[in-house]
Amino acid sequence: MPPSMLPPIRGGEDGWFKLSSIEITENEIRATVKVNPLNNPKLRLDRLTGAISLSGKAGNYAGQCQKFDPAAVQRRF
DSSP states (O other): OOGGGOOSSOOOBTTBOOEEEEEEOSSEEEEEEOSBTTBOOEEEEETTTOEEEEEETTEEEEEEOOOOOTTTOOOOO
């Protein structure tokens, strides 16, 4: 999650959070991100286009996922 969406009091470990209410279909993945008891943004990942979105109390985020193959991709930095 983008740092600007993270509250001071939160769970997670090293920027990773547990998901709940996971729904997986052929075209998308939907879930709730367990940030803390009061902040659980909705996650949507389009499996066809790679579009990802988060929507919650701290705001909204939209981005694009890319396939990562460590054998084929050079490090960016």
